[in-house]
Amino acid sequence: MNIMINKILTLVSIILGLPFVWIGILHFQDPAWFEPIVPELIGFPRFWVYASGVFEIVLGLGLMFSRTREISGYGTALMLIVLYAANFNMWINDIAIGGSKFGTNWHIMRAVIQVLLISICIWIGRTSSKQYGSTFEYLNQIKLR
Secondary structure: OOOOHHHHEEEEEEHHHHHHHHHHHHHOHHHHHHHOOOOOHHHHHHHHHHHHHHHHHHHHHHOOOOHHHHHHHHHHHHHHHHHHEEEEEHHHOOOOOOOOOOOOHHHHHHHHHHHHHHHHHHHHHOOOOHHHOHHHHHHHHHOOO
């Protein structure tokens, strides 16, 4: 793989992974801040805040290490798709978070950023599998032994 792409991949993965770890930690430090946007349909907001915090920490860390980058890239993309339900809930029900409500333009920008983040995570997963070999193939080999 091109050395420049490898450096960009590593840099992007770390730059993206660190905020996920930080935000995941915040889910445990101040869960009440995140609870209002958990959709009522699924209930148990504290549980979902903690669960999403665990995923954000684990996947954020996984993005920063080459051996786990592929699976973490795809996992983070999936997590961002699932967690958008909370952002969409905040938008359609005009829910305040941290004492602030946001207008339609902010929510549209948030959705665009979410799509961009998902795309970057998929790129990380694909590029990592080309660089290091697929994690999925590696796990399959271990299982076959």
